[in-house]
Each structure stands twice: as C-alpha cells, then as structure tokens.
Amino acid sequence: xxxxxxxxxxxxxxxxxxxxxxxxxxxxxxxxxxxxxxxxxxxxxxxxxxxxxxxxxxxxxxxxxxxxxxxxxxxxxxxxxxxxxxxxxxxxxxxxxxxxx
Numbered sequence: 332x333x334x335x336x337x338x339x340x341x342x343x344x345x346x347x348x349x350x351x352x353x354x355x356x357x358x359x360x361x362x363x364x365x366x367x368x369x370x371x372x373x374x375x376x377x378x379x380x381x382x383x384x385x386x387x388x389x390x391x392x393x394x395x396x397x398x399x400x401x402x403x404x405x406x407x408x409x410x411x412x413x414x415x416x417x418x419x420x421x422x423x424x425x426x427x428x429x430x431x432x
Contacts, residue, residue, distance in 0.1 A: 333396045337427040338388035345421030353421040370401035
C-alpha cells in the first residue's frame with residue numbers, strides 16, 4: 332500500500348472567493364475524487380481547526396493506493412487534474428509525502 336499525504340496553505344482570497352469559501356470547495360472536490368478515481372482506496376480530507384495555530388497548513392489530504400502505479404494513475408486522472416487546476420488558483424503553498432506501508 333502507498334500513502335499520499337498533501338498539506339495545503341490557501342490564499343486569503345483566490346479566484347474571487349475568500350479562503351473559507353475556497354477551503355469548502357476544495358474539500359468537496361477532493362472528496363468527490365473518491366467516487367470517480369477507481370485506484371483511490373481510502374481518503375480523508377481535514378481542515379485546520381480554527382483554535383489551532385494560524386501558522387499551520389489549512390488543509391490535509393490523506394489518500395491510500397494499492398501500488399505506486401495506482402498513485403500514478405490518480406495523478407493523471409482527468410478529475411484529479413481539474414482539482415489541481417482549481418487548487419493552483421487558490422493555494423499559497425503545498426507540501427506532500429508519499430510512502431509505502
């Protein structure tokens with residue numbers, strides 16, 4: 332199994348919307364991927380709690396795949412590409428880690 336973890340920090344405003352609005356849109360888009368990308372075996376999307384440090388990342392995605400090939404298929408899937416296009420307009424930074432477990 333392969334775990335894919337991505338942390339996102341969002342712009343205060345992006346694509347004509349507030350950070351809070353874009354966080355909600357991104358969460359919904361990411362969660363829909365679980366229904367449309369067959370290689371995605373498990374997924375969780377969480378937002379930083381408002382009581383936590385404002386310096387934290389705003390959102391985390393944790394996803395699991397059977398293999399590296401399945402992760403690579405996810406990366407090029409057209410629905411994932413749509414999410415990436417949206418995220419490029421509303422995020423400030425991104426960090427990721429992929430590992431086998």
